Amino acid sequence: MSSYTSNLQHFLDKNGDIPLDIHPEGRKMASFLTSVVDRVTASFPFVREFIKTGLKCMKTDCRGAIIGHFRNENEPIVWQCMKCSDFGSISDWQNSHWDKATNKIKKTV
Numbered sequence: 001m002s003s004y005t006s007n008l009q010h011f012l013d014k015n016g017d018i019p020l021d022i023h024p025e026g027r028k029m030a031s032f033l034t035s036v037v038d039r040v041t042a043s044f045p046f047v048r049e050f051i052k053t054g055l056k057c058m059k060t061d062c063r064g065a066i067i068g069h070f071r072n073e074n075e076p077i078v079w080q081c082m083k084c085s086d087f088g089s090i091s092d093w094q095n096s097h098w099d100k101a102t103n104k105i106k107k108t109v
């Protein structure tokens, strides 16, 4: 079982995009993290429990279902694999292209 602490901004360029020249492992991780942010924040503000993201574990020998959660828009998003129990947190996801939560707050203000 492994845990990952990720700062989303470390995977993005200054425009907030995944860099074209990122190495393959970095791209895989960046795609995974941005997808988690997208799926989890899309259910805001109804996130009370872990939600099924529809994503699969990055480990090729696992491919378990990934669930995700965040308590509020100030906290990291956490994710976990239901099969191998790998888990991680994603900080600095706010206002990224994949953030559907704080964008919603801005729109409703």
Ligand SMILES: [Zn+2]
Binding pocket: 057, 058, 059, 062, 063, 064, 081, 082, 083, 084, 085, 086
């Ligand atoms: Zn797994």
